[in-house]
Amino acid sequence: MSNESLQGDRSKTYRIMGRIVHEDDLIKYGLMAVSSVAVLIVLAIIGFIFANSLDAITEIGLWNFLAGEVWRPNRDIYGAYPVIVGTLLVTIGAIVFALPLGLGAAIFISELAPKRYREPLKLLSEVFSGIPSVVYGFFGLVVLVPFLLNNVPGATQGQSWLAGSILLGIMALPTIISVAEDAISSVPKSYREASLAMGATRWQTTSRVIVPAAISGISAAAILGIGRAMGETMAVMMVTGNAAIFPEPLSNLMSPIRTITATLAIEMKEVALGTTHYSALFLLALILFVIVLLVNTTSRLIMRRMKEKFNPTKPPKIRSEKYLLVMERVAMVISVIKYVVILGIVWIVVDLWFGPDAALFISLGTVALLVAMRYMNPRLTQVLAHGTLTTVMAIVLALLFIIIYDIVSNGLPVLSMEFVQEFPAQGGRSGGIYPAIVGTLKLVFGTILIAVPLGVVSGIYLAEYAKDTRSTRIIRGGIDNLAGTPSVVFGLFGMAAFVYYMGFGYSLLAGWLTLAFLILPVIVRTTEEAVKRVPNELKEASLALGATKWETITKVVLPAAFPGVITGTILSIGRAAGETAPIMFTAVVAFQTRLGNGIMDPVMALPYHLYYLASEVPDAYDYQYGTALVLLILVLSIYSAATFLRYHYSKKISW
Secondary structure, X not given: OOHHHHOOOOOOEEEEOOEEEXXXXXXXXXXXXXXXXXXXXXXXXXXXXXXXXXXXXXXHOHHHHHHOOOEEHHHOEEOOHHHHHHHHHHHHHHHHHHHHHHHHHHHHHHHHOOHHHHHHHHHHHHHHHHOOHHHHHHHHHHHHHHHHHHHOOOOOOOOOHHHHHHHHHHHHHXXXXXXXXXXXXXXXXXXXXXXXXXXXXXHHHHHHHHHHHOHHHHHHHHHHHHHHHHOOOHHHHHHOEOOOOOOOOOOOOOOOEOOHHHHHHHHHHHOOOOOHHHHHHHHHHHHHHHHHHHHHHHHHHHHHHHHHHOOOOOOOOOOOHHHHHHHHHHHHHHHHHHXXXXXXXXXXXXXXXXXXXXXXXXXXXXXXXXHHHOOOOHHHHHHHHHHHHHHHHHHHHHHHHHHHHHHHHHXXXXXXXXXXXXXXXXXXXXXOOHHHHHHHHHHHHHHHHHHHHHHHHHHHHHHHHOOOOHHHXXXXXXXXXXXXXXXHHHHHHHHHHHHHHOOOOOOHHHHHHHHHHHHHHHHHXXXXXXXXXXXXXXXXXXXXXXXXXXXXXXHHHHHHHHHHHHHHHHHHHHHHHHOOHHHHOOOEOOOOOOOOOOOOOOEOOHHHHHHHHHHHOOOOHHHHHXXXXXXXXXXXXXXXXXXXXXXXXXXXXOO
C-alpha cells in the first residue's frame, strides 16, 4: 500500500486560481522549487564562465587558443596548449602513482584484512581526504620538493612534474580506495564461494574472479581519481614550478610545468577586469569545467552499470558465443597493454634515478616476474601476492603517518596562547593568527546558515517526493555536477557573480555564498541517504494514524534521520573550513590589524594565511608549521566528530 493511500484527511486544501490544491501538494512543489536551486547554480556557473570567455573566443579564436604553444599574457599571447598538456601530464602521473597503491589497499581491506580491522583501515585511509589541500601543498613544498632536489640525480629544482604527481596521487588515494573497495565488496559472496569450491586459492579467486567482476567499479575509482587530480589547485600550484613549458624530453619528470588550475589561481587576482587576459582565464576555466564534467559523468555511468550488473532482481543477460569470443580477445589486448604500461613506468622511474642501463634490466626483470607468477605454484604466487598487498597497505598508512607527524612535530612547539590570541606582525614573522581563526569560523558559520536549509530541503524532496521523471533526473544531474565541479571554478564564479556583478566586493558575504554552493551537494546527498534509510513501516504507521505526509516527515522521518543529516552538515563544515581557492577570489586578505565588523568586510582565514606564509614569507618557518597544525587540528576534529556520530548512532539504530 502506498504512503499516499494511507494519508488521512487532515491535509488542508486551498483554492488557487479556481482550483482546489492540497497542502501537501503545495509543499511538494515548494520543495521541488528549492531543489531546483542546484540546477540553477550549475546553469549560472556555466553562464557566467561562458559569458566572460566570449571576448577571448572572438579575439583569439578557439582553435588558436587551444593549439597555441606559448602562454605569455604580458605580451598578449594566449596559447593554452602547454597549460592543458601540463594538466594532463600531472594528472596521468598522479594516477600512475595512486592507482596501484589505491587498488592494492582496497583489495587488502576487502579481501585480506581481518573483519574487525576493515572499518578502521578504511577510516584511516579516508583521513587523507580530511587534510586540507593547502596543508598538502605546504608539506610538498617543505618536505617533498627538497627531498626530490637532493635525491634525484641531475635535478636542478624540486618543484616539478614529479612533485605535483606524487602529491596529487596521495590526495587521490582516499577516493580510489573508497570507491574501489566498495566495488570489490559489492561482488556477490556466491562468486567467491563458487571459485573456492572449484579448488582455486584465495589469490586466484581475488585476481581472476573478484577483481574482473568489479572492474567497472575499479574503473570508476580511477576516473574519479582523475577528476580529483584535475580539479586540485593549491597543492599543485605550490609544488610544480608553474612554468608554462613542455618538458624536454617529454619523459623529464623533473621539468617544471603549469596546470590550468594553477594558472587561474596565480593570474586571476592580478588581472584587470574586462581585458583579453581576464577573458582568456575564464575560457581556461570553461575548458577545465567541461573536462571534469565529462570525467565525472563517465564515472557515474560506469557505477550505475555496475549496480545493475549485481542487481539480484534483474535477470542476467545471455551473451552470444561471438560476444564472449570478442571479450576474450579484448581481455588479451588489455593484458598486453598492462605489461607495456608497467614496463614504461618502471623504465622512466628507474632511468630517473639510476640511468638507462639499470632501467632496461629492471624493467625487463619486472615484466618477467609478473609473467612467471602466472605459471608458478599457486600457493607460492599467493604468498608473494598477499605479501605485496600487505606492503602496499603499509605504504599507504606510512604516507599518512609521515604527513601528520611532520606537521604535528614541527607545529606543536609553536602553539601557545599568544599564537592563537594575537594579531600577526612583521608580515607574518611574529605575532599570532587570531584574526585568521576568527575569520575561518565566521566563514564556516555563515556558509552553514545558507547551505543547510537548502541542502536539507533538497534532500527531503529527492528522498520523499521525487519520482523517476525527467525533471528529477535533471535535478540529480545538477547536484552531481556541482559535487564534481573544481573548487577553483566556484571561486571564479563567485568573483564574477558576487564580487563584481552584484557589487559585494571582497567580502564575508561573497565568501559565504561561494562556499555554500560548494558544500551544497554534500548536504543534499547525505540528507537524501539518511531519509531513505528510515524504514517505510514508520512512515506508514504515522500515515495510518491520520498524519499528513508533511507531518510524518517533520515529526517522524527527520528525527529518525537526524544522525545522518547532522553527519553531512559536519562533513560540510570540515570542507568549508579547509578550502582555499574559492575564498581567495571572494573573501580573504593576507593581513588584518583589526577584525571586520560587517558582512561586507573581507576577513583573514587559516587556509589562505598558510598559503601566503608558505609562498610569500619563506623565512617564517615556525609560523608556517604552527598555522598548518591549527588548520589540521580544526578540520580533522570536525571530520572525527562526524565519524564518531555516524558510528555512535549506527549502533543505536536497530532497524
